[in-house]
Amino acid sequence: MAYAVLHSLAQTTYQILNHDEYPISGKLKDQIRRLRQEVVSLRNFFELFPYEVNSLETRIRDAANEAEDVIEHWMHEHIRSPAATDIEYDFGELKMVMEEIISIAKEMQEIVMKLDGPRPRPAMLQSSPTTTTPDVDSFTVVGLKEQVVKLRVQLCKRSPSHRLSSRPVISITGMGGVGKTTLARTVYEDEEVVKRFPVRVWIALSQNYTMENVFEELLLSLEKQVKKGLVKDGSTTKSKIRKILTFKKYLIVVDDLWSEETWNEISEGFGDPYKRDESRIMITTRNEEVASSLSAAMYHHKMGLMDETESWSLLKQKVFPGKECPPELVKTGKDIAKGCKRLPLAVVVAARILAQRNQTQSSWEEFAQNVRTHIVEDTQFQKIMLLSYTHLPHPLRPCFLYMCGFHDDYEIRISKLIKLWMAEGFVKDQEEAEGFVKDQEEAEEYVIQLVSRNLALVTAIKFDGKIKSCVVHDLVRDLCKGKAIDENFERRISNSHLDLREVARAYASTLRSVISFHPNESSLRGLRKFKLLRVLDLVDTDAYSLPASVFELFHLRYLAFGCPMEVPSAISRLENLRTLIICPNKRSRQYKYSRDEIYLPLEIWMMPLLTHLVSFFDLLPDPEGAASPLKKLLTLSVVKKLICTEEMMKLICNVEKLSITYFGDIYQQDYMLHNLVLLSQLEKLTLVVTKGSLLQLKAKPVFPETLKKLTLSGWRFPWEDMKAIATLHNLQVLKLRDHAFQGSNWINASDEVVLFAKLQYLVIEDSDLEKWIIDKWRFPSVKNLVLKGCGKLNEIPKAIGYGPELEIIEVERANESLLKCVQEIRKTRTRSRYNLLLL
Structure with missing residues (x-):
């Protein structure tokens, strides 16, 4: 975890050195500046020499942890209370840590100076089909018959020569321990496969290898399977291998491949990559990206868990x-x-x-x-399962261990996970302009990397193919919890059902993250001791209010709770808060659409770092002319009754995601929704009307061209008003719920203008629509169509049902007419990827 702590410490020192609110002396600033230089240097060492750093990792981690603890305790005590004493004592400790860090940096430089080439990486190679199967997946074949048949077909079938631009590679992927080697070995020893390939070689790569050993063992195996005299004694090892594999049809299995770099090295000896004699290469790997890049032209087989x-x-x-x-x-x-x-x-x-x-x-x-x-x-x-962790790049390790802190079968929403990672400082420094957006993009890439390495299993995806949620396998999580203890990572996160008072006794002085699932409100009393806390998530507790001590947590960046309470003005004391979430838990769901006049405090406008604000209960206060723009605010959801004045739009000018709820039967005022068009960065918009309608006020929104996702619910617009949405050139998702539009006929026929040009996902839910007419210029890009609660609709227009990109239609079984229509569409369509889902 040394890299993660260095990363976090670099952010902390940057914050002190570049913000005026930290009044420190020139001497102290020089000391912190020197510390930062050494920290950045050590962090770069991790990135440039990931193997060589192992001998120093524990010392670096402990020293960086101590330095960050000292600095953040000082920030909490002395900046919040300037009259406090013990400053010399605190920074006496920092001086001692600095000496250790400087000593480590010197040793690091000595290691770098001694490096004169890559470390040796020994390999293991097996050639005989009778050789004992490697221990990695040494278990009886169960439930693999169908998979063996698929792979045998791929190995033995003839491929059109024009389709293969390079070596035909078949890949087998999946998480560690899932049976990749067993499947590959079974296929390798299959009778038909043995007859098909005169030359077969099994290469099992260890974590480390040298190409010299690989090629020597490969040649030894090949010479046993070909006639003498095929190669000359004077030739090099690599040239002998290339000649044999050029003239003989072969099957090579590369077991446990970890990177493209390894493949590029080893494949140099495999002969002509463009030969057309039906030779095959099969690889097993835990890395989906490696498999996809190598087997794109052939076959990629993903293994799942057993039943x-x-x-x-x-x-x-x-x-x-x-x-x-x-x-x-x-x-x-x-x-x-x-x-x-x-x-x-x-x-x-x-x-x-x-x-x-x-x-x-x-x-x-x-x-x-x-x-x-x-x-x-x-x-x-x-030994087997931890290989996936030890092969992770250093920046990904804390991110993964953080995921392992959640309880059994916990489905982690990626949007939440990214916010937590960023609050913890696991992503890059926020030193650059637009740093938060860049950090978010990097965090999304981290998720993709963990999934591609089969350390996280996807449970839901979005319309655009991005990951919506995932889980960590229970046994992997149990194993890595132990790894977290070994690496002193548990000091950063408490993610359990434990009473927080017990956690406080163990980790109060150093704990950075608390995500509590404990139902007992009294367990929150220990919060006053968590002075360095960055993340506090209490959504799943039964608390009716937050302790006052929460608002003394100076370092807090992420705060989430589930009690419908009046947020006090003390919220502004959380100067570093980036994310504030007030959402319903199981007990408080009844308050979700409450119309009580509970406002967030006016001080919410005094929090310039606030980036995500989600409140199911509270109203955004009138700025009263004293507010500053929340320029970093990207998310504002699910605010009630927002009056979209020009002033308000300027205050939230950079928001990318906005969700508003209105109440149509009581509050009859002008919400100025035409000013939504002023939000030039807005990409996702949700507008909900409950209990009535706002149409009598002519409260029609005007949408910005930047919209990519629009959800409307309860508005009861006439279908003619759809024209304002149809021309949004960037719109990809449109969800119409609870009579968002009202009327029996929706007719999309006019001049030859392409409408809904980029729309991919269309949902119509709870509608009185009876007749839907579309001409050929509409919905050219729709991939998913969902029709739910459309009992009066009995036909899907051909222009969308036979659209060129349509893949999935979801309908209800209860609507027999619509179901029959969809089944007819499925029969007549020729695209094999088309699916019908019955709700």
Whole structure:
């Protein structure tokens, strides 16, 4: 975690040195400036020499942690209370830490000076089909028959020569322990495959390797499979290999490939990349990006987890090979298999441990009570599964360990995760202009990298293919919680059901993040001790109010809670707050659309760093002419009754996501929605009307051209008003809910102008629409069409149903006429990727 702490410390020192509100002496500023220089230097060392840094990582981590603790304690105590004493003592500690950091930096320079080439990377190579399968996925083949057939077909089928511009590579991907090597080995030894390929080689790469060893072992294996005399003794190893593989049809399996760099090195010896004799290369890898780049022209096979039936079958086979499981052990055995969370390697580990125990019901029941602990503590399981973590680039490691702090089966929304990472300082420094936007883009890339390495499993995606939510496999999370303790990372996050008073006793002086799921309000009393806290998420607690001590947390950047309370003016004391979320928990959902006159405090306009403001309960206060623009504000959601005056639009001028709720039966005033057009950065807009209508006020919004996503609910606009939306050139998502538009006919036919040019996702939900007429100039880009609660609509216009890009239509089974129409469309369409989903 050294890199993460250095990253965070670099941000903290930058903040002190570049902001006037920190009145420090010139001598102290010089000291902090020197510290920052050394910290940035060490951080660069991590990036340039990721392997060589291992020997210094623990010392760097501990020193950086101590330095950041000292500085942030000083910021909290002495900047908040200038009259406080002990300044000399605090910075005496900092001086001692500085000496350690300088000493480490000198050792680092010595290491760099000694480097004269890359570290040796030994390799392991297997050539004989009778060679023992590597331990990585050494378990019985269960549930792989269909996958074996698919891969065999891909290996043995003839490919049109014009489609292959380089080596035909077949890839097998999936998380560690899922069975990639077992599948590849089964295919490799398949009888038909053996007959098809006269030359076969299995290369199992270790974490480190040297190309000299790889090529020597490869040549040794090849010479055993070809006639003598094919290659001359005087040739180089690489030229001999190239000649054999140029003249012989081969199958090469590269098992456990980690990077394109490795592939580029090893593939140099594979002969002519454009030969057309049906030779094949098959790779296994945990990295989807590596697989996609190598197998784009051939075949990419993604392995998933087993189902529970397959898990139990595998467990039985491994514990009782060739025998039946005793009846009294079946129920407990199924519970154990279920506890393995569908991961084949976990089942194998559990089976090995069980096979060494007494085969009695009491013994199995004792094991079943702690099956996950037994698996995670197994040395072989740790060795295999932690490879994915140790291969992560240093910037990604804290991000992943942070994800592992959530509880079982917790579905993590990416939008929330990114805000948490940024609050913790895991993303790049905010030194550049528009730093926050750039940080957000980098954080999104971090998510993609973790998913591509199969460390996070996607649970939902957005219309544009971006990841909406994901989970970490329970066993991986359990394992990496232990890794977090080893790397002293638990001092940064408490993410549990524990009473916060217990957490305070252990980590109060250093804890940076608290995400609490504890239902007891009294557990919040320990918050007053968390002086360095950056993240506080209490949404899932049963608290009715926040303790006053929360508003003393000077370093707090992310605050989320679920109680419908009046936010005090003390919120402005949280000078570093970037994210404020007030959303309903299970107890407070009844308040979500409450129309009580509860306003956020006027001091909300005194928080210039505020970037995301989400409030399901409170109203945004009238600035009263004393406010400054919230120039960093990107999200304003789900504010009630916002009056969009020109002044208000200037105050939130850079907002990208805006969501507003109005109440049509009580508040009859002009909300000036025509001024929405002044929001020149707005990309996502949600406008909801509940309990009535605003149409009598002619409160029609005027939308900015920048909109990419628009959600309207309850407005009851006439369908003629759709013209204002149809011409939005950047609109990609349109959701019309709860009679957003009202009337029996929607007719899209006029002059030859392409409308809804970029619209990809269209939802019509709860509508009285009966007839929908479209000409050919409409909806050319729609991929997803969702029709729900449209009981009077019985036909989908051909212009959209047979659109060139349409992939999915979602309809309700209850609407038989519409269902029949969609089924007819599916029959007549020729595109194989078209799908019908029944709601």
